[in-house]
Amino acid sequence: MEMNTNQNNISSRDIPVIDLSNHDEELVARAVVKASEEWGIFQVVNHGIPTELIRRLQEAGKEFFELPETEKEAVAKPKDSMDTEGYRTKYQKDMEGRDPWVDHLFHRIWPPSRVSHRFWPKSPPEYIKVNEEYATHIKKLSEKLMEWLSEGLGLKREALKEGLGGETVEYLMKINYYPPCPDPDMVVGAPDHTDVNGITLLVANEALGLQAFKDDHWIDAKYITSGIIVIIGDQFLRMSNGKYKSVVHRATMDKEKTRISWPVFLESSLDHVFGPLPELTTDDESVPKFKPYVYKDFKFRKLKKLSLD
Numbered sequence: 001m002e003m004n005t006n007q008n009n010i011s012s013r014d015i016p017v018i019d020l021s022n023h024d025e026e027l028v029a030r031a032v033v034k035a036s037e038e039w040g041i042f043q044v045v046n047h048g049i050p051t052e053l054i055r056r057l058q059e060a061g062k063e064f065f066e067l068p069e070t071e072k073e074a075v076a077k078p079k080d081s082m083d084t085e086g087y088r089t090k091y092q093k094d095m096e097g098r099d100p101w102v103d104h105l106f107h108r109i110w111p112p113s114r115v116s117h118r119f120w121p122k123s124p125p126e127y128i129k130v131n132e133e134y135a136t137h138i139k140k141l142s143e144k145l146m147e148w149l150s151e152g153l154g155l156k157r158e159a160l161k162e163g164l165g166g167e168t169v170e171y172l173m174k175i176n177y178y179p180p181c182p183d184p185d186m187v188v189g190a191p192d193h194t195d196v197n198g199i200t201l202l203v204a205n206e207a208l209g210l211q212a213f214k215d216d217h218w219i220d221a222k223y224i225t226s227g228i229i230v231i232i233g234d235q236f237l238r239m240s241n242g243k244y245k246s247v248v249h250r251a252t253m254d255k256e257k258t259r260i261s262w263p264v265f266l267e268s269s270l271d272h273v274f275g276p277l278p279e280l281t282t283d284d285e286s287v288p289k290f291k292p293y294v295y296k297d298f299k300f301r302k303l304k305k306l307s308l309d
C-alpha cells in the first residue's frame, strides 16, 4: 500500500514511553527492542541524565538563538563549506515548495578529535561546558540503548556500535529554533523525513510539534519534562537488516509559542562502510535486504533523492 504522509490524520495513540529506572533490565531491554521494531520511535524517562543538565542545555541554546543576528553569524556555516557544522537561517523548501520557518545550529560534540569549537557559541559563556557535560551523558545513554538493540538482534552487546564505527562514531548536535508561526499552512518546520544516521536522541521544549507517522496516522510526541525521544534512523534500519524501523517524522509549527528541539544524531564517519550486520545474514534464509554503502555516498544519495539499494 502506498504511504500517504500528506494527510492530516492525527491519532490519539501515544508513542511508547519507557522508564529506564525499572530494575528489571530484561523487561526494559525488551520494551526498547519492541518499540524499535514496531514504531522506530519511543521516549525514555528516568534515563540517568540529570534534569538540571537538560534544563541548562536548553537555557544555553535558547539564549544563543535570542542573540542579535550579527552575533549568531559568528558561528555561521561558511558559504563554501561542504560540512554540516555552523549556524544557518531558513534554508530548505519542503516537497510542496513551502518556505521553512526554522533556524539551525549544528556542531559535533563527540569524539574529541572531531570537535571544532569554531562552531560552538561563545555566548552564553556556559554553552561550552554544558554541551561537554551533555556529550558525556548522551554517549553513555546511547551506548546502553545500542547494547539492548544489539542483543535484540541476537548479537553481542557491542555489535551495533561497532557496525556504526566503534569509537569513531560521531555525535552531531543540532538545535532547531522554530519561532511562532501565524499561518502553519504556508511554511514548514521540519518536512516529513527519516533520519539518515543510526539513532537520534532528542530533547525539546514544551511547545508541541514533533509527529511520527504510523499506520497511516500522524502521532504527536507528548511533552514529558526531561523525556528523551529516541528515533531509529536509516543506518540502523539497514544494519538490522530491516528489523528496526526508521520512522517517518516531521515537526509542525505552533501559532503562539517558539519551539526548540535539540536532536543529537549518532552517525558513522564519512568513509565508514556500513550495511546489514554480517552475523545477521549468515544462513540461507536471511539474505541481506540492503547493499553496503560508504556513509558519505549514502548521505549524498539520500540528500539528492537518488535511488538507494
Ligand SMILES: O=C(O)CCC(=O)C(=O)O
Binding pocket: 174, 176, 190, 202, 204, 209, 210, 249, 250, 251, 260, 261, 263
Ligand atoms: O524538531 C523536531 O522535533 C524534529 C527535528 C527533526 O526531525 C530534525 O531536525 O531532523
